[in-house]
Amino acid sequence: MAWGKTDYEALTAREAFGKLTLDDLRPLAELVAADPPTKKSDIVPLLARVMTNEARVRELYDGLDPLSRDAVRVAAADANGRLDREKFRAWFGEPPRFDEPGPAPRGRAYGYGRSQRPPTPLRLFFPRFDYLPTDTRDILRGFVPPPDAFAVPTVDAPPATHILYEQVWHDRGSVKEEKEEPVRVRETASEAEADVRAVLRLVDAGRLRVTDKKLIPTEAARQAVAGVLAGGDFYAPDDASESRYDPAADISIKAFAWPVLVQAGGLAEKSGDALKLTAAGKKALTAPPADVLRKLWAAWLKTRQFDEFARVDAIKGQGRARMSAAAGRRKLVADALAACPAGRWFTVEDFFRLLRATGREFVVANAAHALYIAEHYYGNLGYDDEHAWEQLQGRFVLAFLFESAATLGVVDVAYVPPQGVRHDFHGRWGADEFECLSRYDGLLCLRVNPLGAWLLGTTDAYRPAAPARTGVLRVLANRDVVAAGPLPAADRLTLGRFADPASEGVWKLSAEKILGVVEKGGSVDELEQFLASRAAGEVPRTVTTFLADLRAKAGRLVDAGPARLIACADEHIAAELASDRRLKGMCLRAGDRFVVVRESDLDAVRKVAWRLGFVWPVPPG
Template sequence: MARKSKPQPQTLSFADAFNILTVDDLRPRVSLLKTSEEPKRKAEFVAVIEKHLEGERLKALWERLDDLQQKAVSEAIYSSDGVFDRTKFQAKYGDLPDFGTRTGRWSSSVKPSLLRLFIYSETRYRDTASVVPRELRQRLLTFVPQPAAPALDTVDELPESHALEEVSYSLAEDDEGILVVMGKRAYQMPRKPPKKEVTVHHMPIIRRDMERAASQDLQTVLRLIDRGKATVSDKTFQPSAATVKGIAEVLRDGDFFEDPDIGSVKAFAWPLLVQAGRLAELQGRKLALTRAGRKALSAPPAETLRTVWQRWLKSTLLDEFNRIDEIKGQRGKGKRAMTALAGRRAIIADALEQCPVGSWVSFDTYSRFMQAGSFHFEVTRDPWHLYIVDANYGNLGNQGYHDWPILQDRYLLCLLFEYAATLGLIDVAYIDPNGVRPNFRDLWGADDLDFLSRYDGLLYFRLNPLGAYCLGLTSDYVPSELEARGALTVMPNLQIQSTGEALSPDEMLLLDTYADHESDEVWRLSRDKALSAVESGNQIAELQAFLASRDEQPLPDTVESFISTTERQAKALINKGTALLIECADADVAEQVANHDATKPLCQRAGDCHLVVQADAEEPFRKALHTLGYGMPKV
């Protein structure tokens, strides 16, 4: 005889739901109805309940539910399958409704609340209410209002600090303890439980406005690459430690963290981002600018940043979850079980589009908003491949070890902090990650970890106008002004002297692109360097704006002339590509070929006996030569 299949949530009927329940389950439910009827058999209990779950009696029962219980019913019946999603509900409302109370501390039975007449269990051996039977769902849809869409609350003003609790335990001073002998060893054990002490540390919140910083960092990194200063692995395409350190030294405001135990963020991301954006490619062990990378030196940074972001969303260069160093097992079979990167990123980008431009959002609020809405994604199809410290004891496949806060939140933190913020889409507010998100403490092997990921300290972020432009929310973008820092004096002899606050490393790198560094605070504009910079794709107008913004006096005429002459003369000759230099038998042949109607459009005379033909026109030129009765041996 074939076994009856378990009813699916969307097809669960009253009969299915009541068949799972016993008389002991039904009796307390009937008592909630406040009826004078006294059923004895199961069929009688079921009949009483069914009678109260229709018409005006059903509406009266609904009105007896408290607000959170009513919301639970509403969320369930308006879902696609009539299922109550606990995780989604708690993320949206911050709490779960009252389904009932345990009858005893160690008991598995539950004294049901009124909500258990609306939402039922779909399995016999799991007393977790999760489904509204289909008949009841249809009745409720006639009068129960549709739930409001999840809201993304914003923060009016960033707090100055974040409170972190440090818990410690100490023995009572008057506790002399008791001597316990085990085998040949004796132990001094306390008589009283240790005293719990909680210390609150108020950590100053660091705020980074990334919109203009990212535009400047992009140009800085491209210049560094153009100088051959970026080394990456030919297998992973990830930057070397020396490259990460070199990039961090020239980024505006440096990297997010200085502590080597936390590690790099922006400086690690930039080499990968420019590769994904096709601005740089590997040549040997070093990155070199592509044609697009050279164009980016003179193009508006916002357009380049938007292109890089869009290409990063589809890139397979790096799975950001790999950056959660403490979670092992992401190689081999574990790698094959990881979900598609493009799918994850697209969902997160869609949720990012819901953030109001210019308003700060708590990361935890954003995460709950994603869970409450339709922004669900998985990091892996099989968490049993992932583990902390030990693949057996610390396996994340265990229940409670791979929930959203452990996997999805850590992936979200990395994508937002290391990539969206680095590209300038969001501004960030954060602290050191130590102890910020202790929700991993119960995982086996995590006792000695200060944090699960270096991104745990991200507290708030803000979608800025550049982010709105990169996400396609706006079609136009007007960059904000970047604050000028160091003061300069630009002299008629082409010398540039730093006269105020010391220049930042990225500012010095800009000057070094066009000028010779003569002493600690003095540069002199170099015609050779300036010509090379413009040849490489740099826009010398950038130098002009940089000098003008840092010198209170107008630029000297000699400097203005230097800049305009360099820009004009650096572009006086244009490389039209590779050409063939062809030697003719004599001047008469050269003359005939250079002036014949068939060959004239394809070549140019170069001296008495030579012709020049563009490389891509070689085959058409050969065919035209044949009409003249001439041939040219192939090399």
């Protein structure tokens, strides 16, 4: 009999078996009696007696294979006795077996839509497919242990290579050929700490432009970001597909993500055509990078302004599909990441299993039938289960992990180019020419790193790795900074902020340039740390003394806020206002006839002056 989905209905064993046809009941009766009755009126009471007898239920349970026992354990633990088939398959890796394998015996062909194989004993526990009978469930709960919690399988290291399969056509037909692709591994925490500062410096320099409506980076902005990333983007331009219609034609990931992330985190905002730093962004330039990443991660989980699924360009119609809130989807995926053991690698497929086995299900589009590939009529994704989970939920998860979590340093990633990796979309109309469904299809394995564990809240502290001395610069006593070779773009950008170019590969530290950076929210400490981590040898004493003097001068003046200068008719009035006990600290003498009042104190000073008989001047405009 076909194992179809049924709605919940609290039925006893007699009621549940009573809803089956005679063709369904006879094979079940053969499982419990050597000479079973042949009439429905006799079979239903027989099966009900067996499945409400504790001894017989125990005997049948003990005779089940391990996978079938797991199915009973899962259903017995459910409040309604339900066996969620999709969840079970994700949990245990395969569906429960309700029918015996192999061809049906002669005479057992039940007709269209019905199983042609005899049932397994597990069918006795689930006469109505998805639910245990209530009285059978009560018996099972007395002795059946709860199911083991799902634990994502982990390994010490990702595989060194990944096998790709390609269908190659010859004169005599097609042959499936194998290709071994080296797996690339990126440890993202230290990269993210360097990248966030480099991107904020780009914003500060006015070099990141975004589009007017969607606020996403322009192609020039992506190239600028890619040029300052530590280690570059995940993929190089050579990894892109040749066809401009393929989803992997645009292979940028980090370069797209950073301008979006700093906007969502409140560190940058659009001003004209380009992004500019907010007050929080200026502070972030000198804050510990890990703290900045933590704020960005928390803000990204909640933002409604952007949706990773919008980056799955091959799936059209998202504007009409009533997309669910991305923040709710992100929370479920982040919760699942927090449930994974830090420091251990696990596959994307097993992470998919974790989401589904633990009930972290979500809907990407409330009107999935509005989504399509290539052409709306033929390429429509359809209703309910007409599309695979991996095509919608799975692609959102891949985009979130690869473009958001990995960019922010939450997870380390192992991956290959996306072309030809996943085959869960080839059956869809219009996708047969695609080499992938998204640029994220190449993600194979991931690992929650120490920074990620801290960001996810599974550990209380994070200690960044000490910056390694790169030795790419020579700092001379005359305040010249000389590059020992080609510098990363991020290093050149930093030197350009604090020093004047003197010649090719040489910069001169300038007090005016450094104080100008400090005036805009930078710090001398940032420059000092930069030089110390990149200098070949110790920074000369003359330079450290020079920087110490600048640091001291930079902190001696503080902006106390705007104020108003008030001219008095004579020095006696100025003295009276400055000495009034009600205005203590609010009116400051400025020469003989002037007083200075902070903007924040104007209302209070005006009231006291009026009581003293003076008319306070009305501000112009």
